[in-house]
Amino acid sequence: xxxxxxxxxxxxxxxxxxxxxxxxxxxxxxxxxxxxxxxxxxxxxxxxxxxxxxxxxxxxxxxxxxxxxxxxxxxxxxxxxxxxxxxxxxxxxxxxxxxxxxxxxxxxxxxxxxxxxxxxxxxxxxxxxxxxxxxxxxxxxxxxxxxxxxxxxxxxxxxxxxxxxxxxxxxxxxxxxxxxxxxxxxxxxxxxxxxxxxxxxxxxxxxxxxxxxxxxxxxxxxxxxxxxxxxxxxxxxxxxxxxxxxxxxxxxxxxxxxxxxxxxxxxxxxxxxxxxxxxxxxxxxxxxxxxxxxxxxxxxxxxxxxxxxxxxxxxxxxxxxxxxxxxxxxxxxxxxxxxxxxxxxxxxxx
Numbered sequence: 001x002x003x004x005x006x007x008x009x010x011x012x013x014x015x016x017x018x019x020x021x022x023x024x025x026x027x028x029x030x031x032x033x034x035x036x037x038x039x040x041x042x043x044x045x046x047x048x049x050x051x052x053x054x055x056x057x058x059x060x061x062x063x064x065x066x067x068x069x070x071x072x073x074x075x076x077x078x079x080x081x082x083x084x085x086x087x088x089x090x091x092x093x094x095x096x097x098x099x100x101x102x103x104x105x106x107x108x109x110x111x112x113x114x115x116x117x118x119x120x121x122x123x124x125x126x127x128x129x130x131x132x133x134x135x136x137x138x139x140x141x142x143x144x145x146x147x148x149x150x151x152x153x154x155x156x157x158x159x160x161x162x163x164x165x166x167x168x169x170x171x172x173x174x175x176x177x178x179x180x181x182x183x184x185x186x187x188x189x190x191x192x193x194x195x196x197x198x199x200x201x202x203x204x205x206x207x208x209x210x211x212x213x214x215x216x217x218x219x220x221x222x223x224x225x226x227x228x229x230x231x232x233x234x235x236x237x238x239x240x241x242x243x244x245x246x247x248x249x250x251x252x253x254x255x256x257x258x259x260x261x262x263x264x265x266x267x268x269x270x271x272x273x274x275x276x277x278x279x280x281x282x283x284x285x286x287x288x289x290x291x292x293x294x295x296x297x298x299x300x301x302x303x304x305x306x307x308x309x310x311x312x313x314x315x316x317x318x319x320x321x322x323x324x325x326x327x328x329x330x331x332x333x334x335x336x337x338x339x340x341x342x343x344x345x346x347x348x349x350x
Contacts, residue, residue, distance in 0.1 A: 008016035013177035021071035220301030
């Protein structure tokens with residue numbers, strides 16, 4: 001007995017739906033156990049030479065139950081938060097909390113930008129601290145409430161949860177099962193988190209804080225002092241830089257919804273990369289991009305030996321060579337992304 005190609009895909013989708021509802025610890029072992037039990041059932045039902053098609057497999061899956069009901073049967077009974085509260089808690093963690101944190105963060109950014117903060121580094125750190133406190137507060141409060149309900153009021157929502165499982169068990173559809181993600185298409189959550197975090201920070205700096213933070217910093221007389229380093233020729237390209245950062249931020253937000261790369265997102269990536277290469281090439285021909293005001297540095301308390309070291313760096317024209325290196329790296333990355341797009345289209349057609 002063996003599964004047809006479409007049946008194998010259906011089985012992977014079903015097991016993926018079950019796995020997403022299981023606790024992190026042990027979910028792979030549980031999924032393997034479900035797979036083995038199901039295959040044993042099919043082997044008992046069909047002769048060794050038969051090929052199980054989609055209809056035959058779907059019939060067996062419906063007898064097994066909906067993904068939610070199967071996963072519920074493997075959850076421990078000593079959970080701190082009872083299963084009937086999982087759906088609401090998941091909604092709070094994945095939907096409500098990010099929205100509230102984003103509102104708090106951008107409200108802080110707007111307030112700081114309008115107030116012209118005197119200590120940009122500490123203010124940015126405070127923005128992230130406030131956003132973190134809000135997230136921990138919402139999730140922590142919800143967790144405590146649900147743990148109290150689980151411990152002292154175990155019947156709350158229990159009947160509704162049972163009804164939902166029974167209804168889903170009767171009406172679940174194959175079309176609702178998630179699609180398995182190829183290794184080449186999968187996106188790590190931590191990459192997206194870093195991308196959104198640093199993308200947001202980059203937008204804040206480019207749009208509101210560039211003149212306040214972009215320069216050489218030095219601690220003098222117990223205070224941080226800054227000497228600007230970028231010329232007007234460089235600043236003319238800040239809007240273009242902000243657009244590229246914004247596009248990357250939008251791409252990461254889109255990928256948050258699917259955690260997989262699609263043909264559309266790959267084309268989007270290629271467009272962003274082309275814009276980045278064009279921007280870097282434009283900077284190469286823009287003239288002097290960085291400069292160092294020695295008189296202002298001395299006035300701000302920079303030590304003379306530090307000033308001499310910085311001026312020595314400028315004589316090597318490091319910015320020009322760095323931009324050339326960046327064009328090469330971005331071009332190689334663009335070629336790789338085009339190749340990945342072709343591979344994705346090929347896999348889709350097959």
